[in-house]
Amino acid sequence: MNAVVELRAVSMVYGSGPTEVHALRDVDLSVQAGELVAVMGPSGSGKSTLLTIAGTLEEPSEGEVRIGDRDVSRLSRNDRARLRRRSIGYVFQDFNLIPGLTAVENVALPLELDGVRVRAARAAALEALARLDLAGRADRYPDELSGGESQRVAIARAVVGDRRLLLADEPTGALDSVNGEAVMRLVRTACRDGVAGVVVTHDAQLASWADRVVFLRDGRVVDQTAPRPGPESLLTPGAKP
Amino acid sequence: MSVRHALLALLSDGPKYGLQLRQEFESRTGEVWPLNVGQVYTTLQRLERDGFVESEGSGGPQNVFTITTTGTDELAVWLRTPPDVVPPPRDELVIKVLVAIGVPGVDLPELLQVHRRRMVEAMQEYTHVKGEMAEDDVELGLVVDSELFRIEAIVRWLDAADARLKQLAARPARTPAPAPRIGRARTGNRR
Numbered sequence: 001m002n003a004v005v006e007l008r009a010v011s012m013v014y015g016s017g018p019t020e021v022h023a024l025r026d027v028d029l030s031v032q033a034g035e036l037v038a039v040m041g042p043s044g045s046g047k048s049t050l051l052t053i054a055g056t057l058e059e060p061s062e063g064e065v066r067i068g069d070r071d072v073s074r075l076s077r078n079d080r081a082r083l084r085r086r087s088i089g090y091v092f093q094d095f096n097l098i099p100g101l102t103a104v105e106n107v108a109l110p111l112e113l114d115g116v117r118v119r120a121a122r123a124a125a126l127e128a129l130a131r132l133d134l135a136g137r138a139d140r141y142p143d144e145l146s147g148g149e150s151q152r153v154a155i156a157r158a159v160v161g162d163r164r165l166l167l168a169d170e171p172t173g174a175l176d177s178v179n180g181e182a183v184m185r186l187v188r189t190a191c192r193d194g195v196a197g198v199v200v201t202h203d204a205q206l207a208s209w210a211d212r213v214v215f216l217r218d219g220r221v222v223d224q225t226a227p228r229p230g231p232e233s234l235l236t237p238g239a240k241p
Numbered sequence: 242m243s244v245r246h247a248l249l250a251l252l253s254d255g256p257k258y259g260l261q262l263r264q265e266f267e268s269r270t271g272e273v274w275p276l277n278v279g280q281v282y283t284t285l286q287r288l289e290r291d292g293f294v295e296s297e298g299s300g301g302p303q304n305v306f307t308i309t310t311t312g313t314d315e316l317a318v319w320l321r322t323p324p325d326v327v328p329p330p331r332d333e334l335v336i337k338v339l340v341a342i343g344v345p346g347v348d349l350p351e352l353l354q355v356h357r358r359r360m361v362e363a364m365q366e367y368t369h370v371k372g373e374m375a376e377d378d379v380e381l382g383l384v385v386d387s388e389l390f391r392i393e394a395i396v397r398w399l400d401a402a403d404a405r406l407k408q409l410a411a412r413p414a415r416t417p418a419p420a421p422r423i424g425r426a427r428t429g430n431r432r
Contacts, residue, residue, distance in 0.1 A: 040361070042400060181371075188372060204396040205389060208364035209372070215354060223354050225362045 004196035010063035038207035041216035047200035089158025093173035104138040128156040148179030252308040
């Protein structure tokens with residue numbers, strides 16, 4: 001099995017001496033193509049640190065991060081930036097769309113930054129928006145979009161082009177339950193289409209969309225859910241739900 | 242769950258046979274609560290005895306049931322009566338955790354995690370059902386959501402318990418709390 005992202009014995013320490021904080025301790029995590037993994041834990045458990053390290057935005061104090069078959073620490077700064085632009089998509093709680101750009105321009109931006117010609121980038125962005133039922137909103141600015149639409153645009157931006165890894169930090173935190181569910185359906189669909197997904201959250205409802213839930217406590221992976229039993233064990237006739 | 246009132250609800254849009262009522266009951270509850278035919282007929286007999294329905298026909302499966310005015314009134318009252326929200330006298334999980342605090346050698350965070358994992362696994366199963374069902378299957382969606390919110394409440398309680406027990410771990414030693422001194426506390430605490 002080929003892991004899209006793999007953390008091997010990753011530790012992260014901020015500060016030193018008496019102010020030293022161990023944000024992550026000896027974390028192993030591997031996510032395959034097509035798999036959606038939720039990392040669940042309370043505030044301060046190291047979830048967001050784990051996501052920034054998996055996304056190569058930060059380097060761990062110890063351990064190895066592999067994206068595809070490449071050891072990230074061996075890449076040059078430029079190669080790492082290129083890997084981030086081409087292979088990794090990020091979704092944040094507050095959408096992080098650029099206000100002066102339309103939906104389609106927001107989605108096309110990472111492709112253009114990577115050297116794709118404007119027309120080709122726009123075509124790919126329109127296709128990504130259409131897949132998320134947003135073709136009609138392509139020329140709207142972020143302040144003309146609802147919260148649910150904004151997060152769908154952010155997902156389109158995260159999966160446009162040839163991205164293989166989708167990283168999301170509390171992606172439904174700013175949405176009501178109906179829009180939150182719609183967003184998680186899209187994340188799940190992206191994973192079914194071959195993307196590896198990692199969602200960090202403290203919300204059990206959101207985590208329950210994942211194929212596997214990994215529990216983080218004080219920077220350590222303490223547990224994970226077993227693979228789902230099949231066929232359905234809960235909603236069978238005679239079973240009390 | 243009240244089968245009586247569910248049957249009255251099904252009869253509110255027109256007369257029906259017993260078998261028909263069973264089928265509609267199951268489809269309206271997302272096929273989660275199976276109901277046997279015997280239960281349907283016994284309940285219908287009682288509803289008729291109480292004047293909430295009337296029947297017509299040669300008996301058994303041939304009988305057609307119709308809701309009466311009294312039945313319609315009873316249904317309206319039932320729909321608007323809030324369910325009992327008083328907690329069960331003994332919540333097993335709460336008792337387990339409370340008891341565990343005094344048991345030597347029990348790793349409390351680990352104990353909470355065992356229960357949290359099982360609850361999240363159950364939520365994953367329900368969410369999987371929701372993910373696979375047709376998005377317009379409102380009945381099944383309602384049933385699944387209700388279970389998800391119920392289990393989520395348990396997970397949130399476990400998270401809160403975790404945070405509280407951290408405080409307990411930080412406490413130096415377990416000493417019995419002094420008996421409350423009713424009536425004197427206010428002046429006694431002032432310096």
